[in-house]
Amino acid sequence: MIQVKELGDYVVASLKLKEANLTEAERFKKELMEVIDQGHKKIIVDFEQVMYVDSSFLGALVSSLKYAMTLGSDIAVVHLNKDIFNLFQLIRMDKVFHIYKTLP
Amino acid sequence: MAGFKKQFHFTETGDLYPFMLEILSEIEERTGETIFNRIRGSSRFILIELLTNAIKHTNGTISVICLEIDGSNVTISRSDSGQRFLVERPDHVIYSDDMATLYGKPLTDDKLVFNVVDHDLTRPPLVEHLSEHYGLTIITKASDEFTYAYDPAAGTNTFSARIKLG
Numbered sequence A: 001m002i003q004v005k006e007l008g009d010y011v012v013a014s015l016k017l018k019e020a021n022l023t024e025a026e027r028f029k030k031e032l033m034e035v036i037d038q039g040h041k042k043i044i045v046d047f048e049q050v051m052y053v054d055s056s057f058l059g060a061l062v063s064s065l066k067y068a069m070t071l072g073s074d075i076a077v078v079h080l081n082k083d084i085f086n087l088f089q090l091i092r093m094d095k096v097f098h099i100y101k102t103l104p
Numbered sequence B: 001m002a003g004f005k006k007q008f009h010f011t012e013t014g015d016l017y018p019f020m021l022e023i024l025s026e027i028e029e030r031t032g033e034t035i036f037n038r039i040r041g042s043s044r045f046i047l048i049e050l051l052t053n054a055i056k057h058t059n060g061t062i063s064v065i066c067l068e069i070d071g072s073n074v075t076i077s078r079s080d081s082g083q084r085f086l087v088e089r090p091d092h093v094i095y096s097d098d099m100a101t102l103y104g105k106p107l108t109d110d111k112l113v114f115n116v117v118d119h120d121l122t123r124p125p126l127v128e129h130l131s132e133h134y135g136l137t138i139i140t141k142a143s144d145e146f147t148y149a150y151d152p153a154a155g156t157n158t159f160s161a162r163i164k165l166g
Helices: A022-037 A055-070 A082-090 B016-031 B033-057 B135-142
Strands: A002-007 A010-015 A042-046 A074-078 B004-010 B063-069 B073-080 B093-096 B100-108 B111-118 B145-151 B156-164
Touching: A002 A022, A010 A022, A022 A042, A022 A055, A022 B033, A055 A074, A055 B033, A055 B135, A082 B033, A082 B135, B004 B016, B016 B033, B016 B063, B016 B073, B033 B063, B033 B073, B033 B135, B033 B156, B093 B135, B100 B135, B111 B135, B135 B145, B135 B156
Parallel strands: A010 A042, A042 A074
Antiparallel strands: A002 A010, B004 B063, B063 B073, B073 B156, B093 B100, B100 B111, B111 B145, B145 B156
């Protein structure tokens, strides 16, 4: 589900799915936690291929961020489509995650 | 705009995305392009979360999605015969964290209205305190009114989100 590549100081975790929903949330969390466990400090989750995100997937993202912060890591997001960006704003996730328009 | 009402049936094994698009298409057809463009995002968020909630909580029973459109509102409701939704805390709080509190305030013994109060953020929210449950909050914020009603005679739950067209 996640394809990982290093980009300077960052690790980009690209989501290889179109529907980021309840069905995928647990697996996403597990794979992202494996990336965190590898000791990466700056992780960017790339939503370029994602059409929509549901609350379960957002919960998994927040849960992963909590885990990352206990290990001194941070998670940002990139390439949110307009609907997903609006959803982040609606529930104020833009106050929690740094949102990149493009990869730094 | 003449009143319009249509029911759709959704099971937890159903494919959420095309089901949502089918209902969005119906809304677009009935409201017209200009209004639809204004309410498309809200309708989409509401549908995704009502359907996700159905998958989570109805234990395989069929959910009925009811779409009602008149000159003033689009109302999207989901009914099922799963477990009754209860707000246990006396202060009616369902979830609360640094960013917001979600309330379910009783209107009658069998009906409540959801309400979200955003908190002032004078500092970044404490991530370790954040809720991981956003479904009801999303629907509440995306709609002009979001209610839950329980029919004790029929044993059915109905979540209903209304979007004003004006």
